[in-house]
Amino acid sequence: MTSLKQFTREEVAQHNKDGDLWIIIDAKVYNLSRFADLHPGGKTVLFGDDIPGQDATEAFYGLHRHEVLERAQYARLQVGTVRGEQPAIVGRVNGALSKVPYAEPTWLSDGYHSPYYTENHKRFQRAVREFVDEHVYADAQAREADGKRPSQSVFDKMGEVNFHAMRLGPGKHLKGLTLMNGIVEPEQFDYFHELIITQEIVRTGNRGYGDGMLGGMVIGLPPVLNFGSNELKAEAGQISHPYRIVPDIFAGKKFICLAISEAHAGSDVSGIQTTAEKSPDGKEWIINGEKKWITNGHTTFFFNSFTTGCKTEDGFTVILVPRGEGVSTKPIKTSYSATAGTAYVTFENVRVPVENTLGSEGGGIFVILSNFNHERWVMCCSSARSQRLVIEEVLKWIQQRKAFGRPLSSQAVIRNKVAQMIAKAESLQAWLENMTYQMNNMTYKQQSSKLAGQLAFLKMYSTQCAQDTARDAVQIFGGRGITQTGMGRFIEHYHRTIPFDALLGGAEDVLGDLGVRQAMRAMPKNARL
Numbered sequence: 165m166t167s168l169k170q171f172t173r174e175e176v177a178q179h180n181k182d183g184d185l186w187i188i189i190d191a192k193v194y195n196l197s198r199f200a201d202l203h204p205g206g207k208t209v210l211f212g213d214d215i216p217g218q219d220a221t222e223a224f225y226g227l228h229r230h231e232v233l234e235r236a237q238y239a240r241l242q243v244g245t246v247r248g249e250q251p252a253i254v255g256r257v258n259g260a261l262s263k264v265p266y267a268e269p270t271w272l273s274d275g276y277h278s279p280y281y282t283e284n285h286k287r288f289q290r291a292v293r294e295f296v297d298e299h300v301y302a303d304a305q306a307r308e309a310d311g312k313r314p315s316q317s318v319f320d321k322m323g324e325v326n327f328h329a330m331r332l333g334p335g336k337h338l339k340g341l342t343l344m345n346g347i348v349e350p351e352q353f354d355y356f357h358e359l360i361i362t363q364e365i366v367r368t369g370n371r372g373y374g375d376g377m378l379g380g381m382v383i384g385l386p387p388v389l390n391f392g393s394n395e396l397k398a399e400a401g402q403i404s405h406p407y408r409i410v411p412d413i414f415a416g417k418k419f420i421c422l423a424i425s426e427a428h429a430g431s432d433v434s435g436i437q438t439t440a441e442k443s444p445d446g447k448e449w450i451i452n453g454e455k456k457w458i459t460n461g462h463t464t465f466f467f468n469s470f471t472t473g474c475k476t477e478d479g480f481t482v483i484l485v486p487r488g489e490g491v492s493t494k495p496i497k498t499s500y501s502a503t504a505g506t507a508y509v510t511f512e513n514v515r516v517p518v519e520n521t522l523g524s525e526g527g528g529i530f531v532i533l534s535n536f537n538h539e540r541w542v543m544c545c546s547s548a549r550s551q552r553l554v555i556e557e558v559l560k561w562i563q564q565r566k567a568f569g570r571p572l573s574s575q576a577v578i579r580n581k582v583a584q585m586i587a588k589a590e591s592l593q594a595w596l597e598n599m600t601y602q603m604n605n606m607t608y609k610q611q612s613s614k615l616a617g618q619l620a621f622l623k624m625y626s627t628q629c630a631q632d633t634a635r636d637a638v639q640i641f642g643g644r645g646i647t648q649t650g651m652g653r654f655i656e657h658y659h660r661t662i663p664f665d666a667l668l669g670g671a672e673d674v675l676g677d678l679g680v681r682q683a684m685r686a687m688p689k690n691a692r693l
């Protein structure tokens with residue numbers, strides 16, 4: 165910036181015609197003379213009232229995100245600054261907390277208090293935010309745009325600080341690992357640390373990328389950790405055996421996903437038609453069938469494994485199937501996001517050792533159910549945080565966008581919609597933190613009996629709120645809320661991808677029903693009005 169020239173406003177005003185066009189945006193002087201013909205918004209708009217040679221700050225921010233000016237090809241249009249003036253508008257600052265009201269949960273907002281978070285959680289949050297902003301954010305924007313899987317370099321970087329391992333929550337799997345460069349000890353790592361990790365990833369604003377970022381591992385690996393043999397998991401360091409997958413998965417070198425649903429079976433696991441039969445010598449499973457809607461099934465095609473639900477002689481059995489002969493995947497086009505790698509997975513006479521069985525033969529339902537509470541809680545963490553991101557986008561938009569000569573925020577109907585969004589996001593986070601505190605203080609068994617209903621309700625309510633918020637945000641952003649580039653790009657993505665949350669991990673109605681049935685079971689039989 166020091167080499168940039170300074171101009172008076174009068175000097176800038178001389179450049180006001182076709183072929184010699186300058187404008188001022190936030191005290192910065194831009195030469196648009198050659199760019200005018202290439203401007204994505206057209207040439208004529210650049211010659212509208214009070215634009216050529218003038219201060220176009222307000223007009224610019226009514227039509228563009230700040231990030232436009234940060235892109236290299238546009239940043240170089242800046243030729244100087246206005247003498248005696250300083251740019252005041254701040255864009256995204258890596259690692260920083262947002263100053264926009266309600267953009268951060270209260271525990272990260274100035275002057276608020278929380279009984280839940282320790283100094284260690286705060287330090288951890290700062291480190292994770294810096295990490296995500298520095299190493300993940302840009303990749304999330306680029307991959308969501310081109311529909312490819314998250315870049316291997318990002319998986320590798322995350323592996324270096326054991327990010328992938330931490331996404332599975334507290335537990336034995338963390339033993340001996342250095343977490344986030346040693347900020348938190350493995351024994352100290354709790355569900356609030358995990359909540360922080362999940363909520364910070366969500367801030368990239370790309371829901372599909374979030375799932376592409378090993379969503380399949382978060383649901384596919386716990387059955388291996390909890391029910392796989394030691395031989396199958398292998399200790400750190402012994403990574404050469406093809407089935408010893410855990411250390412490689414934590415390093416971001418191998419991948420895993422959960423392969424349960426099929427064309428005939430979603431919530432209704434008993435409808436599964438993929439079969440696993442024993443070979444004549446009893447040493448191998450021979451697997452045949454087709455799985456559908458498998459998150460990460462396609463994009464994590466290198467060295468991946470499938471935690472697969474199969475129909476066996478004894479009922480339903482879960483088997484770890486490494487990619488190999490007879491396994492093929494192909495992408496499914498959904499309204500969601502190609503980055504998530506949603507796939508068909510076909511098994512044709514695939515042979516795996518019987519040692520790859522997870523849990524007991526016929527005991528697959530238990531293996532799958534044992535995962536549900538954690539999976540739903542993770543989804544609540546991400547849903548509560550992504551709603552806050554929408555609020556931040558909306559608050560900025562209604563401040564900078566003018567309609568009928570006034571900012572959108574001057575319309576009571578708009579303020580009312582925003583009020584609903586904020587009330588929902590705040591109540592979700594408060595409930596979520598309560599649940600997280602309970603998880604930290606309950607045994608696994610207590611969690612199963614006491615939290616299944618609560619988490620079912622929380623997940624149901626999170627996705628109901630999310631859909632209301634998405635719909636209202638689109639109304640507020642208008643056409644830009646359905647446009648994949650430009651000012652409403654996060655809103656468009658959110659609105660398009662949010663129905664997915666309401667289906668995965670239990671559809672809303674099923675979850676509500678589960679919670680009430682559990683409550684009825686716990687009713688004192690002698691209770692009367």
Ligand code: HEM
Binds near residue numbers: 187215223241
């Ligand atoms: C440094 C100066 C500018 C740059 C680099 C720039 C760049 C861009 C870009 C990249 C877009 C496409 C946005 C998208 O992704 O959808 C765009 C759209 C547009 N720009 Fe500019 N622009 C500049 C100045 C202006 C000015 C001064 C005006 C006039 C008020 C203007 C009016 C528009 C309009 C009307 C659109 C279409 C917006 C929409 O459909 O939502 N631009 N501009």
